[in-house]
Amino acid sequence: MTGFDYIRDGAGIYEKSFAIIRAEADLSGFTASDAPIAVRIIHASGMVEIAQRIRFGHGFGAAARAALKAGKPILCDSEMVAHGITRARLPADNAVICTLRNAATPARAREIGNTRSAAALDFWGEHLDGALVAIGNAPTALFHLLELIEAGAKPPAAVIGMPVGFVGAAESKDALAVFGRLPFAIVAGRQGGSAMAVATVNAVASDIE
Amino acid sequence: MTGFDYIRDGAGIYEKSFAIIRAEADLSGFTASDAPIAVRIIHASGMVEIAQRIRFGHGFGAAARAALKAGKPILCDSEMVAHGITRARLPADNAVICTLRNAATPARAREIGNTRSAAALDFWGEHLDGALVAIGNAPTALFHLLELIEAGAKPPAAVIGMPVGFVGAAESKDALAVFGRLPFAIVAGRQGGSAMAVATVNAVASDIE
Numbered sequence A, B: 001m002t003g004f005d006y007i008r009d010g011a012g013i014y015e016k017s018f019a020i021i022r023a024e025a026d027l028s029g030f031t032a033s034d035a036p037i038a039v040r041i042i043h044a045s046g047m048v049e050i051a052q053r054i055r056f057g058h059g060f061g062a063a064a065r066a067a068l069k070a071g072k073p074i075l076c077d078s079e080m081v082a083h084g085i086t087r088a089r090l091p092a093d094n095a096v097i098c099t100l101r102n103a104a105t106p107a108r109a110r111e112i113g114n115t116r117s118a119a120a121l122d123f124w125g126e127h128l129d130g131a132l133v134a135i136g137n138a139p140t141a142l143f144h145l146l147e148l149i150e151a152g153a154k155p156p157a158a159v160i161g162m163p164v165g166f167v168g169a170a171e172s173k174d175a176l177a178v179f180g181r182l183p184f185a186i187v188a189g190r191q192g193g194s195a196m197a198v199a200t201v202n203a204v205a206s207d208i209e
Helices: A010-024 A035-045 A048-053 A060-069 A079-084 A105-112 A116-123 A139-150 A169-177 A194-205 B010-024 B035-045 B048-053 B060-069 B079-084 B105-112 B116-123 B139-150 B169-177 B194-205
Strands: A054-057 A074-076 A096-098 A132-135 A158-161 A184-187 B054-057 B074-076 B096-098 B132-135 B158-161 B184-187
Touching (some): A010 A035, A035 A048, A035 A054, A035 A194, A054 A060, A060 A132, A060 A158, A060 A184, A060 A194, A074 A079, A079 A096, A079 A194, A079 B194, A105 A116, A116 A139, A132 A194, A139 A158, A139 A169, A139 B010, A158 A194, A194 B194, B010 B035, B035 B054, B035 B194, B054 B060, B060 B132, B060 B158, B060 B184, B060 B194, B074 B079, B079 B096, B079 B194, B132 B194, B139 B169, B158 B169, B158 B194, B169 B184
Parallel strands (some): A074 A096, A074 A132, A132 A158, A158 A184, B074 B096, B074 B132, B132 B158, B158 B184
Antiparallel strands (some): B054 B184
16 A cells, blocks of 8 residues: 555554663753653654753652642643643643633733733733643743742742743743742753643653653 | 843844844755745744755745645644644635544544554545645654555645654655655754744745744
8 A cells, every 4th residue: 555664553653762762862860750751852852962951950840740640730831832731641630721812911911011922921820829830932931930920929839941942042941940949840042842841741740651 | 020131022032033043044055935934943943953954845835835825724733733823824714624633533543553643634635635734743644644645645735744753753754855746845854843844834824024
């Protein structure tokens, strides 16, 4: 039927992918608990070199896993992040929330003089308390998250800070890493994105490879 | 109000981002028509070096732009791709279709002995004829697309082939590039992903930067 020779078995593809990553990537800087998260981020990026840029702080893995097991929501800065999360992996049928397309978000953006991605966070409200935050697109959303917490908002349990790009992405991730209170996972520098943020959520949601 | 100093103006961020990319990236290998597509792919990846891996063939830009202007649908292999496309940029309120979560997709996958991502394409049916295909996740979906066309399916107008990963991704993109009939855009090698596929769609959908 076909002239193409390729692996067609989804589980087999995952298994071989993770074996290649574990053979090629330098995971020596990660704890046994963090390494599976790093492996999934590498898998999503297609780059074993990204390992050098992955940083975890303040007990990220334990905090994120506990928040999900406790049924806390996952708050996302973009629709791509929200739609990439594998619902079947979530331990407590956790809510996945993205407020970017709320009807009131554009007006809020004008009001606070920031992007819609940042303004959307003002509609997270009480969901933020103890949540898992996953930022995979907008540096302004990550900066605004830190502003909200500085202004007194009850903090999330853990923050996945993986905005991507050339303006503010590296700086926003540095700001999260030195913020000093929040468990975090970042990919330092310009790289990042929704796929890596999703991979991080999927990794802490379940221990199944 | 805040100790964080960052650009909060969405249009300003885009403008500065694209200026940095044009200053740092080697775009000399692209035509004037293809360069804006490459710039958006670089923007989505956070890596100017990705420019070396971007390849266009068989009149991709013109074919993709014409298909969208003619109202043809965009067929996506993943929910992340489908949800990342900026609807406001589409020239003809084009349909964005992803059949991965169709109720019949898992059974079809078992039937043909392939992944759900590949089996989902069997539900594209007549939508495929003249469409813009955007594959940003699964190598098996890209291979299966080529199998369907070899088996006689009416071909799409253009294919964005940007699956990511360690098993089959590079090979599936090579297969598309040498297929010899289809206008294509690829990111050669292991890298790729939904964000780059979405950036390509958004680039051909509108000339607005």
